[in-house]
Amino acid sequence: MLKQHRELSMSIRRTIENNEEAGIRPSKTYQSFVAAARGHRELNFIEKDVRNYIMREVHNVSEQEDAKEFGKSRAAFEYFGDVISFDTTYNTNK
Numbered sequence: 001m002l003k004q005h006r007e008l009s010m011s012i013r014r015t016i017e018n019n020e021e022a023g024i025r026p027s028k029t030y031q032s033f034v035a036a037a038r039g040h041r042e043l044n045f046i047e048k049d050v051r052n053y054i055m056r057e058v059h060n061v062s063e064q065e066d067a068k069e070f071g072k073s074r075a076a077f078e079y080f081g082d083v084i085s086f087d088t089t090y091n092t093n094k
Contacts, residue, residue: 006045008053016050020058026051 008016012033019029030047037043077083 001044001046006049008045008049012045013053013057016053017058020054026054 015033016026016029019032020026027047030050033043033050034040040046
């Protein structure tokens with residue numbers, strides 16, 4: 001299948017996003033689409049398209065949310081003038 005003929009429909013995208021949020025691996029997500037379509041030939045995308053969508057769109061949203069949280073932290077610092085930090089690595093190497 002040529003790359004320009006491959007596409008992910010809106011419902012496929014939502015399913016990928018939901019499965020990623022639930023912790024379902026991309027290969028299992030793709031296999032569920034294959035099973036529903038009764039074969040690879042019936043799909044107009046490949047497993048690599050699922051992985052690319054996750055990397056490009058789903059993880060990009062996470063980065064944007066992180067940026068918002070950082071902005072909130074920055075605003076709180078400017079308002080209060082203090083920072084609290086937790087060392088999550090303390091006492092992990094015994």
